[in-house]
Amino acid sequence: MTRTLLVVLGLLAAGCAPTHRTVRVPPGDGPLVAVYKAAIDDGSGVVRRAKLALWAQRPDRLHAELMGPMGGVNFVLDSGGGQTCVVDVAAATAYAGPDGVGAIGALVGVRVSVADAVAALLSGVAPPGLLVARDGSADGELPATIRIADEARSIVLQRLRFERGTGDPRTLGTGVPPPKLAVRPLEGVVPAPGEAR
Secondary structure, three states, rough: OOOHEEEEEEEEHHHHHHOOOOOOOOOOOOOOOEEEEEEEEEEOOOOEEEEEEEEEEOOOOOEEEEEEEOEEEEEEHHHHHHHHEEEOOOOOOOEEEEEHHHHHHHOOOOOOOOOHHHHHHHHHOOOOOOOEEEOOOOOOOOOOOEEEEEEEEEEEEEEEEEOOOOOHHHHHHOOOOOOOOOEEEEHOOOOOOOOOH
């Protein structure tokens, strides 16, 4: 009886143990994109929830699509070769110019250049003045989780899944504005102090 009870308890314990899901990488040739659940803390204690689709390649190529919690792309950031373009989808306007800390700062509150963001994402390297905690992936791969903090402001990403993008990956991470959109200077995407994006 005791032996049977121990076996049953062992099976129950094994059934309740956390399982480690294998990360499924979808087949195909398109660019590998990670979709994240994002928590953006503006430093005042207000946390915005969003989703973020992300593709990155060293040293400074980045393509990110910021979506509301229910879906729908609000902003697209595309950067590479020292140039950055942010598309405000609702306004059908592209903001373009040399990379700096303003574009990512305007979208997620953490002031970091694209090259530093790529280094943090792919290797966990913390740029001066920022804290980076990265987990769950090998060097050179998009992480399972990452937190990047700029004093009280932070963004936390938790990977939901991988997807395959469509089209040629050479069109990502260029910093070139899409055709037929109004183009304004990149500085224009930076919200005024206290203004929420």
